[in-house]
Amino acid sequence: xxxxxxxxxxxAGLLALGLSGPATAQDDxxxxxxxxxxxxxxxxxxxxxxxxxxxxxxxxxxAVGTGQAIKNAENGxxxxxxxxxxxxxxxxxAGGNGVSRSDVMYNDFVIVGxxxxxAGVTGMSDVAAAMSKIAETESxxxxxxxxxxxxxxxxxxxxxxxxxxxxxxxxxxxETGSGMGATLNTGTGxxxxxxxxxxxxxxxxNKGDYQIAIEGDEKMFNQYGIILVNAExxxxxxxxxAQQFVDWVLSDAGQExxxxxxxxxxxxxxxxAK
Amino acid sequence: MESFSxxxxxxxxxxxxxxxxxxxxxxxSLRVTLTAVAAACxxxxxxxxxxxxxxxxxxxxVIVAMNTLMGLPxxxxxxxxxxxxxxxxxxxxLGLLYTPTAMIVAQTILVTPIVAALxxxxxxxxxxxxxEQFASLGVRxxxxxxxxxxxxxxxLLTVALAGFGRAVAEVGAVIIVGGNINHVTRVMTTTIALExxxxxxxxxxxxxxxxxxIAVIVNGxxxxxxxxxxxxxxx
Numbered sequence: 001x002x003x004x005x006x007x008x009x010x011x012a013g014l015l016a017l018g019l020s021g022p023a024t025a026q027d028d029x030x031x032x033x034x035x036x037x038x039x040x041x042x043x044x045x046x047x048x049x050x051x052x053x054x055x056x057x058x059x060x061x062x063a064v065g066t067g068q069a070i071k072n073a074e075n076g077x078x079x080x081x082x083x084x085x086x087x088x089x090x091x092x093x094a095g096g097n098g099v100s101r102s103d104v105m106y107n108d109f110v111i112v113g114x115x116x117x118x119a120g121v122t123g124m125s126d127v128a129a130a131m132s133k134i135a136e137t138e139s140x141x142x143x144x145x146x147x148x149x150x151x152x153x154x155x156x157x158x159x160x161x162x163x164x165x166x167x168x169x170x171x172x173x174x175e176t177g178s179g180m181g182a183t184l185n186t187g188t189g190x191x192x193x194x195x196x197x198x199x200x201x202x203x204x205x206n207k208g209d210y211q212i213a214i215e216g217d218e219k220m221f222n223q224y225g226i227i228l229v230n231a232e233x234x235x236x237x238x239x240x241x242a243q244q245f246v247d248w249v250l251s252d253a254g255q256e257x258x259x260x261x262x263x264x265x266x267x268x269x270x271x272x273a274k
Numbered sequence: 275m276e277s278f279s280x281x282x283x284x285x286x287x288x289x290x291x292x293x294x295x296x297x298x299x300x301x302x303s304l305r306v307t308l309t310a311v312a313a314a315c316x317x318x319x320x321x322x323x324x325x326x327x328x329x330x331x332x333x334x335x336v337i338v339a340m341n342t343l344m345g346l347p348x349x350x351x352x353x354x355x356x357x358x359x360x361x362x363x364x365x366x367x368l369g370l371l372y373t374p375t376a377m378i379v380a381q382t383i384l385v386t387p388i389v390a391a392l393x394x395x396x397x398x399x400x401x402x403x404x405x406e407q408f409a410s411l412g413v414r415x416x417x418x419x420x421x422x423x424x425x426x427x428x429x430l431l432t433v434a435l436a437g438f439g440r441a442v443a444e445v446g447a448v449i450i451v452g453g454n455i456n457h458v459t460r461v462m463t464t465t466i467a468l469e470x471x472x473x474x475x476x477x478x479x480x481x482x483x484x485x486x487x488i489a490v491i492v493n494g495x496x497x498x499x500x501x502x503x504x505x506x507x508x509x
Contacts, residue, residue, distance in 0.1 A: 204472065236361050
């Protein structure tokens with residue numbers, strides 16, 4: 001009898017635990033595959049409630065690196081893709097995975113560095129020249145190394161400066177293989193220069209005595225795009241709700257919401273939908 | 275870097291303030307982990323008992339497999355479950371990816387080998403003690419397993435706690451299959467990972483302290499149950 005009680009109790013407990021739980025099971029929700037910069041900066045926490053109030057649609061954000069976000073969306077695990085690597089995004093659409101791509105907003109990348117400034121690059125705005133100096137002095141540089149949007153942009157800038165970072169990998173060039181925040185934590189710990197998007201940097205809570213060393217080069221422009229995942233290829237996509245979200249982000253209301261998001265009085269993202 | 279006392283104070287403040295977001299995260303953590311551990315016990319106890327109490331061909335192979343699977347990396351489990359539940363995977367039609375159910379499935383896979391392997395050892399030790407009695411009384415196989423499980427119930431509580439410890443502390447699996455979605459699949463460990471990546475180390479550590487406290491409470495409750503049950507048994 002005890003045995004039966006025990007089993008019955010365990011089963012009942014299992015059912016209660018598994019099936020009950022808070023009523024989060026809203027039917028009207030979409031999944032947005034996005035990047036850590038938009039999430040960590042708090043932008044989504046700020047604009048998504050506005051969208052929900054207007055439409056009743058709950059937006060669930062999966063924040064990973066751009067590379068992983070695109071892979072997930074290619075598997076059909078998302079209704080909208082909201083990332084920052086234009087070339088990869090266009091490839092995604094060309095491959096039939098997305099309906100079309102639209103510019104949403106931009107900010108810029110900066111390179112932050114330790115106060116000692118071993119490469120002597122603080123205050124420079126010519127990113128190619130500054131990166132060459134970092135390479136020449138073999139000052140530590142922490143790279144994302146994770147195929148994210150920021151990583152791709154960084155590799156483009158190295159190539160532009162004519163530097164082969166693969167040769168230096170493990171030496172002064174250190175790939176953390178992690179997200180932006182983790183790389184900032186690691187990089188500041190080893191006095192390395194780190195490239196980050198400005199939004200993540202402003203809202204980052206563990207800056208220590210680090211400061212922005214290199215900024216202002218137009219090559220460090222960081223464009224975000226939004227793509228509706230193609231239901232013809234991925235039939236589970238909730239096209240109607242997802243389209244509503246895309247339309248809202250690109251609308252005046254959505255663009256104003258993005259522009260009005262500030263951390264420490266600084267605007268993080270600049271809307272530029274056409 | 276803040277001092278540890280400041281972190282401790284922040285942790286206490288977080289609990290005392292009864293922030294609904296924090297409570298929601300704690301509740302979801304417990305719901306996911308306890309469900310997974312319960313499921314793992316339902317599978318692992320009988321499985322471990324059968325392997326522990328009987329001799330059959332390839333038995334050593336099974337034991338090696340169970341013991342090896344105890345070391346399954348959470349990230350690998352997360353990836354496997356992701357591939358299964360992804361819209362382009364074999365079980366994609368269920369639409370379970372990025373839900374608490376997916377997290378429960380992943381943690382169950384992670385914990386079941388631990389429960390089964392430890393149960394096997396407990397039952398085998400007990401079986402060696404009981405073997406002659408079973409033989410002389412002619413106890414049927416099913417009754418043997420049930421008797422062993424029942425008599426080993428206090429040790430099995432510790433086995434379940436080992437599984438709980440593993441599940442409640444892991445982040446690799448749940449962050450992949452759950453997606454760390456705010457108000458949907460965000461649990462203690464994924465919140466700690468997120469706050470760390472935001473550079474809010476103090477908040478992350480405070481959450482870690484809360485997680486530890488919850489583990490202490492769960493352990494304490496189970497020990498209390500065990501204590502009362504043991505006393506009752508010897509009246």
